[in-house]
Amino acid sequence: MSKIILGGGLSGLSAAYYGINKFPYEVITLVEKSDRVGGWLKSVRQDDGSIFEQSARTIRPSGEAGANTLQLLNELGLSHEIVPVLRNSPAALNRMIYVNGNLHILPNSLGSMFRKQKPFSKPLYRYFLNDVVAAKKKIVDNDESLYSFVDRRFGTEIADYLISPMVCGICGGDAKEISVKFLMKSIFEKEQEYGSVTRGLIANFLNKKETAPREPTQLEQRANAEKWSVYSFKNGIETLPNALRKDILSKGVKIDLNQDIQEIEVHKKSILMKRTDGTVLVANHLISSIPALNLAPLLKKDHPYLSDILSTFETASMCVVNLKYNKKLLRQDGFGFLVAPKENLPLLGVIYDSCCFPHEDSTILTAMLGGFKFNTYFNEKTTAEEVLNIALKNLGKILNISDQPDNFKVSILRQCIPQYTVGHSKKISLIENYLSDNGLALSLCGASYYGVGVNDVILSAKKAIDEL
Missing domain, CATH: 1.10.3110.10 (protoporphyrinogen ix oxidase, domain 3)
Known part of the structure; x- marks a missing residue:
């Protein structure tokens, strides 16, 4: 018996983790198109020790999904790596919006x-x-x-x-x-x-029904006692996928990188995954964590109905600009600010990284641009330098920062965030019904389907494995 997990992002790594723990004697192979695992989660350490995050940087400890992630961190032995932002800190209390030409604390x-x-x-x-x-x-x-x-x-x-x-x-x-x-x-x-x-x-x-009380895990108890708002890790958010990778490799999961898949045949009790080099991977079940738009063409030949639904899922592209200034520049401490769309700016918001996780005598910011407005302000020919200049221009306008950054990194992330537009839940129901009615050896998890946050994609992987 063997299982293949398609995609080495956070959800795919989580599926491999839960899968090898539930089926310790099965062969589990994780197949990833790129040369690394972790997906969009990427923490880039600078020479001065500061960390630039490419996408998500913090995790919420609350709710079912938050509790599940805390349990995972406890199992991975990452408790000592956690750096929380407390609920009474300025970074938790002061969240701002830019609207009508001014910044306002909510x-x-x-x-x-x-x-x-x-x-x-x-x-x-x-x-x-x-x-x-x-x-x-x-x-x-x-x-x-x-x-x-x-x-x-x-x-x-x-x-x-x-x-x-x-x-x-x-x-x-x-x-x-x-x-x-x-x-x-x-x-x-x-x-x-x-x-x-x-x-x-x-x-x-x-009409609330009594439910059996659940004993919180040790890490949950700590989060509640210390009043965490959000948290990250000493060495950045990529600590989590790196720990998952190390754990699953130690338990026998095989990770195949740089794998270009051409087509997938999904049957009731088996799957055949055809590589572009002509070789074929065979397993009794496939857990796909890759974006719906990437999965759609791979299923087109045998399952056109399913492929057509998957091809309608929408995504947005983002530009992320990390900036470091070797001095204090912010007049107001806080988590950062978001820009109201009615302002018609390419900037979506700015995170005050050095307020969330203090750095002595420096200011670290992350500007997010584009999103659903990406095609209005950017195109395929847009350069990193152009994105940087747009970010700096908007920071000058909103935060009155005219200094040039001492260090920076620009990332243009195309089709990186799923958009759950009206009708998304109906599409999910149609997909689930199709898989169930046809008894296919295929499960889906990841950001395309059941939530875009770190907690969501981990929980979706756990549920996919639990249902096998």
Whole structure:
């Protein structure tokens, strides 16, 4: 018996980890197209010891998926590598948006909900009261855009100043296209059932069923006691995929790098994976963690219906610019700021890395550009130098930073973030039904399907293995 895991990103590595622990006597092979594992997670250490992150840099400890990741870290022996950002630190409390030509700190306490605070024209609690009186609306096909949902329940300012920038920060997406189920599935479903979010939450509280208490892991207990907001690692986020790689290799998983796959035949009890060099890999099951758009053409010959659905999944491209200045430049400590899309800038947001993880007498920033606006401001011929100049121009405008960076790195990441547009959940149901109805030896995990965050892709891998 053997299994193949396609894709060596975080989800593929996690699938290999869970797979070899569940099936210790089976042959498990991880197949990766590039010359390294880890996918988009990449931490680049500079000569001065600072770390530039290419994509994600922090992980949230909360929720089912967060608890699962903490358990994984505990098993990998990474507890001593964790560097948390505490909930009472400026990096956790001060999250800003740039809108109407100015930076604004978002309300960050219960008391601030009852005060008028720019850019909002009234205290936040009044927007949420709007949900109580807003008309009930039954949505066709049981899905709508996140922007539309928030706009009709809480008002345009919440949609423009909170939700739209947040979606840009999470996935580089357009809230007017992203499905409400991407971030607010439970709230949306309660609203559809009870007529308002408020009534739905009240009903949920009154009808809440008792569940057996779960004993938190040692690392969860530490995160709760120390009040972690988010966390990373001493040597950057790539610590996690590196630890997974080391662990699965020690347990006998084979990692095949630089593998170009031409076609995949998926049957009920077997799969055949054809390389472009003519050789064939055979296994009794395939777990694919690669992007849906990359998997689609590989299945086209034998499963055109499935291939067609996968080919409709959307992605966004990003430019990431890491900057280091050998002096303190920020006037306000915080996690960073996001740019409201209505500002019509190529910049999506800036993370204050040196505030989250302090560096003595220096300022480290990460600027994110493009996303759903990538094709408006960039193209195939855009150079790293042009991206850097655009980032510096926007930093000058928003943060009044005119200094040239002492060190920098520009990464242009094409088609790097899946976009869960309206109808995404319906596509997932169609795919799951097709795989189940045909009894195919194929499982899917990764950012294309069940969440784009670090916690999400790890949990999706675990569930794929658990269901085998």
